[in-house]
Amino acid sequence: MAWNWQMPGWPDFRYDDAELAPLEQRFLLSSGEVLGAVQHVSSAERDQLRIDLLSDEAMKTSAIEGEMLDRRSVQSSLRRHLGLEPDNYPNKPREHGVAEMMVDVYSTYAEPLTHDTLFRWHEMLLSFDKRLEAIGSYRQHEDAMQIVSGRLDRPVVHFEAPASAQVPDEMERYIDWFNRTGPDAEKPLLALTRAGLSHLYFESIHPFEDGNGRLGRALAEKSLAQNIGQPSLIALAFTIERKRKDYYDQLERHQQTLDVTPWLIWFAESVLEAQQVTLDRVGFFIAKAHFYDRHRDALNERQAKVIERMFREGPDGFKGGLSAENYISISGTSRATATRDLQELVEIGALTRTGERRYTRYWLKLEGSRE
Numbered sequence: 001m002a003w004n005w006q007m008p009g010w011p012d013f014r015y016d017d018a019e020l021a022p023l024e025q026r027f028l029l030s031s032g033e034v035l036g037a038v039q040h041v042s043s044a045e046r047d048q049l050r051i052d053l054l055s056d057e058a059m060k061t062s063a064i065e066g067e068m069l070d071r072r073s074v075q076s077s078l079r080r081h082l083g084l085e086p087d088n089y090p091n092k093p094r095e096h097g098v099a100e101m102m103v104d105v106y107s108t109y110a111e112p113l114t115h116d117t118l119f120r121w122h123e124m125l126l127s128f129d130k131r132l133e134a135i136g137s138y139r140q141h142e143d144a145m146q147i148v149s150g151r152l153d154r155p156v157v158h159f160e161a162p163a164s165a166q167v168p169d170e171m172e173r174y175i176d177w178f179n180r181t182g183p184d185a186e187k188p189l190l191a192l193t194r195a196g197l198s199h200l201y202f203e204s205i206h207p208f209e210d211g212n213g214r215l216g217r218a219l220a221e222k223s224l225a226q227n228i229g230q231p232s233l234i235a236l237a238f239t240i241e242r243k244r245k246d247y248y249d250q251l252e253r254h255q256q257t258l259d260v261t262p263w264l265i266w267f268a269e270s271v272l273e274a275q276q277v278t279l280d281r282v283g284f285f286i287a288k289a290h291f292y293d294r295h296r297d298a299l300n301e302r303q304a305k306v307i308e309r310m311f312r313e314g315p316d317g318f319k320g321g322l323s324a325e326n327y328i329s330i331s332g333t334s335r336a337t338a339t340r341d342l343q344e345l346v347e348i349g350a351l352t353r354t355g356e357r358r359y360t361r362y363w364l365k366l367e368g369s370r371e
């Protein structure tokens with residue numbers, strides 16, 4: 001089997017511009033919607049919105065690789081790296097590293113890509129990992145760089161990257177391509193096309209011992225941000241994680257060909273989904289601010305604690321709704337007090353109630369939400 005980097009013409013990927021044109025147009029329109037929606041968030045609340053969106057991306061880009069992080073530690077690290085007032089939650093090494101990288105991607109999006117950029121991100125991401133031979137530099141081991149699954153005695157090889165000795169030259173060419181295809185550069189590409197190619201191209205070189213997936217998605221984010229002229233803050237990793245198997249299948253399929261129109265369509269549709277997720281989250285954040293404007297002074301300490309916990313669950317809320325048992329567990333109160341508190345929250349219009357008796361569930365009553 002020949003991999004894409006072994007084929008004549010590599011790395012000149014082939015694709016159909018006409019099939020991508022409607023998606024590129026939708027991306028530009030949606031980008032305007034996202035930027036417009038963010039402007040409706042007060043400047044005082046915009047920092048928290050940034051932290052919420054960046055922490056979701058940090059959590060999900062790690063989850064795609066099977067690594068589960070502590071959200072509160074990620075958010076605490078983000079606050080420090082963004083120069084905001086820190087909290088007292090401990091910074092754990094993995095969480096600190098991915099948060100540092102996300103902020104660097106966010107704050108330096110307009111700068112040209114360099115080897116040092118990638119080395120810096122890699123070191124941020126994996127400085128804690130003592131098992132790696134090369135941290136903050138391209139891989140150097142002589143063994144084949146393979147993506148495998150299955151049993152140790154019968155592995156399935158999904159992809160084999162260029163040998164380590166080829167990586168410096170391949171990455172020199174990649175970086176030159178990335179910078180020449182930017183919006184104001186020599187051979188500009190449209191936003192979704194460039195981001196999709198940048199990700200597939202990078203993953204096909206697989207230049208590092210570990211962390212290639214997370215760095216490849218960071219490069220796609222950088223590419224999109226350059227094309228729209230500011231940090232995109234779209235939920236790309238969040239969206240990809242929800243269809244993780246399909247993502248890996250698409251990569252595997254298109255690392256065996258230079259005809260990549262289906263990959264670019266899949267990736268473009270994922271970006272558009274990610275933009276909608278971000279729009280929904282910005283809307284949720286605005287609705288949260290309005291909710292507290294209406295109800296903050298009416299909540300007792302127990303109610304405020306539970307409401308804050310419900311908002312932490314995000315737009316989807318508690319799976320199946322908040323139960324009385326949830327309320328008791330979060331607030332540490334008695335059943336009688338929980339019943340009274342919940343009834344008050346329904347009466348003031350903070351919560352809605354569905355179901356009866358043990359099937360009773362409660363939901364945040366937000367502007368435009370269920371009645």
